[in-house]
Amino acid sequence: MVFRPGPLAGSLLEIPDTVPLCDFRLDERHGRRPIAESLDPFVCGISGRTVLVPQLKDRVDHLAKGLAQHVGWVANDGTEFDKVAVIFAPNTIDTLTISWAIHRLNGLSSPANAVYSAEELQYQLDISRATVLFTVPSLLPIALRAASKCNLNQDHVIICEMPGEPQSSKGFRTVSNLIEQGATLPELDVLRWTKAQGRRQTAFLCFSSGTSGTPKAVMISHYNVIANVLQIQLFEQHMRDAIEPGYRDVTLGLMPFSHIYGLVAICHIAVYRGDSIIVLPKFVFKDFLASIERFKINTLSVVPPIIITMVKNKALCDQFNLTSVRQIMTGAAPLGQETAQEFASQYSNWVTRQGYGMTETATAVTNTSPFDVWLGSSGCLLSGVEAKLLSPEGTEISAYNTPGELLVKAPSVVLGYLNNPKANAETFVDMADGRFVKTGDEVEFRKSPAGNEHVWVVDRIKELIKVKGLQVAPAELEACLLEHLAVADCAVIPVADERAGELPKAFVVKSAAVATDDENVVKQSILKRVEKAKSRHKWLAGGVEFVDIIPKSPSGKILRRLLRDLERERRRDTKVKL
Known part of the structure; x- marks a missing residue:
């Protein structure tokens, strides 16, 4: 089954393909x-x-x-x-x-x-x-x-x-x-x-690991970027018109412009529609808040860790005048439903929106309409996007609320990887109804109370933990842990186990509230929280380890690979000593 955009997306008109x-x-x-x-x-x-x-x-x-x-x-x-x-x-x-x-x-x-x-x-x-x-x-x-x-x-x-x-x-x-x-x-x-040169000519080489492996050079055409700008513009125009005719936005330019989120979904779209971008070179929490106050920023384009920081530091946020903000847009990594709900309750006057995309789709595939916000979802498909879900066995999924790997066809899907035929064959798939990109993300399509199809990201397929053959999603456990007062930030990875195959282990940054508390007491409290909320196979049987920081990319994605590598090195060293 092919999932297609609903009425919120609008109808995409012709995309120029002879314009740099x-x-x-x-x-x-x-x-x-x-x-x-x-x-x-x-x-x-x-x-x-x-x-x-x-x-x-x-x-x-x-x-x-x-x-x-x-x-x-x-x-x-x-x-x-x-x-x-x-x-x-x-x-x-x-x-x-x-x-x-x-x-x-x-x-x-x-x-x-x-x-x-x-x-x-x-x-x-x-x-x-x-x-x-x-x-x-x-x-x-x-x-x-x-x-x-x-x-x-x-x-x-x-x-x-x-x-x-x-x-x-x-x-x-x-x-x-x-x-x-x-x-x-x-x-x-x-x-x-020449005719259609914009479809063929590469404008940007952005580097992405795709669904796996080392970073690959993604060839993004002029046409790809233009298409996505028009898709986003079309989806959001009704929201802007509802604010006032001819509305112009002041948006935050904090996401790295080297990342596809900052490059296309902030910079290119903003300049095209006459908005202003307040450029910040890096995230420093007080500077971030001061810039909102100083420049009267309307739209905060961020990643989930920044939202988590705001939730955990509400008192500091209240020291700044943030009344200019109309909406917050998050992407690059899923924002858990519990965190989204807590944030929305703290900032009830703001529209909390989430989108989904990747470098290989340059950029957005979904977006959230302010007229159908479903906290935790990544919103609805943009105009021109077609999507399929595949089971692990490769069969197409047509039912709602059923997880599968997301495949996407869109005018913004890139030309491919430079000089990498193996990765191209693994990622870009020619099907009877066109060329699709395999995202490596497990998602579900669910119908919102308003009747629109929303995309819910379950997890990265390659990051799912298998406990006695049962799947455990790291993002699910991370969302649970973040509800605990002792947890400022966290990441969950698999660790090897002879009996179960793998077990979940949590790396936790303690919150200031428990900074001087006994670590064993805090650890037991965290373990009990998960045991109370989750099925037995999802318990943190791999342990809890306190760390100073969770490694993340500039776009906010947890670098679980680094933690997995660290864990493997430790285990190797232990075996050598034995």
């Missing part, structure tokens, strides 16, 4: 909100520095010209894979200016995680075959080590200025230098695109 992203975002001919009606698109939440709307197009054009002269790129020569630039930086107000300047030269932008080590950055540089690297002063030593190992020309390492850091690095060109240089240069040739 730099034009789609900045040219009113392609449906962008008129420049004169737009808010300033990028505002630095640290310094307050603003990129004005009329400046943005000029900055992109001038940077493209300066970059072309500096590195020798010609707009209509070669393919996008001959002009690859990696952006290794935290969020800045120039991040998207850089990407769109690269696109203006028919090049390809590859955003890199700002917490990468030199080895991880080297891997991305190697796979993408980048010849230009943008970074910030604080990350320059890491960038140079990686560039050296890849034999990347050091003159092609370009500095993007950051507030609080040196505004120039001796011996290196800066983004400002290139913009100033480009302002004096002749205009670039107009891009010569």
Whole structure:
């Protein structure tokens, strides 16, 4: 059975496929909100520095010209894979200016995680075959080590200025230098695109582990991003119209712009519809709250750990004026129903929304309508999306409330993985009714009280724990643990057991309320909480271990793999000593 969008999604019209992203975002001919009606698109939440709307197009054009002269790129020569630039930086107000300047030269932008080590950055540089690297002063030593190992020309390492850091690095060109240089240069040739080139040409190389394995280079076309922007815009327009005609939003730009959530679902959609993005380079709780108050932010686009932090620190939140907030949007990892309900009760004037997507669907597949909020669900399918559920045996599931692996077909589903036929064959499946991407997520379709089909994420299939053949979902136990007053944060992983195969073990960050309490007493209280709430096979028979922090990606996903690796190393060491 194919699940299709309901009435909340709207009807998607034609998606332009001959338009590069730099034009789609900045040219009113392609449906962008008129420049004169737009808010300033990028505002630095640290310094307050603003990129004005009329400046943005000029900055992109001038940077493209300066970059072309500096590195020798010609707009209509070669393919996008001959002009690859990696952006290794935290969020800045120039991040998207850089990407769109690269696109203006028919090049390809590859955003890199700002917490990468030199080895991880080297891997991305190697796979993408980048010849230009943008970074910030604080990350320059890491960038140079990686560039050296890849034999990347050091003159092609370009500095993007950051507030609080040196505004120039001796011996290196800066983004400002290139913009100033480009302002004096002749205009670039107009891009010569053929029919449907936007469907074929890669705009971004974003790195994802997909359903398993090492990070892979995901080829995201111009058409993919444009399609998802139009899908989100269509789904949310009725909400914006209900606020007021011509409504413009001030949204939080905290999610890493190297991650597909920040890149598309925040930056590209906001600029297209004339909103303003308050750019923060990292999550510092008090800075986050102060920015909401200072800039009167309306939409908080976050991940579940931030919502959990707000729930656990309500007293601190109450010290700031958060009355400008209309809604909070969460994604990148599931938000448990219990946590969502607790948060919604604390902030009853806010609409609590959740979406679902992945890098391979660039970005959103579902979204929550404010007219049918079902806390804990990931919302409804966007227009243009078709979905299937497959059982472990590979049969299609047609019933509601029945879990299966989610497969998705949509105009935003990406071109595939670069130079990785094995991963492509495992992830992208040609079926009788089209090409679907296997998400590796176990979900259920359920009908809301209002009668709409909602997607509920059960768990990552590869992360399910098998206890005597019975499945245990880590997310389910984590949601249960977070209800305990002693738990500030947590993660559940499987540990090997000779009798049961696997057992659940919890890593727990204690809350401030029990910081000085006896750890054994706290541990027993946590174990009893799970034993009272869950079936026996879901009990934490693998134990509870207190830690200072739960490892997470910048997008908020728990890095259970790191905890599993740590546990395996410990067990190996124990066997060696014995």
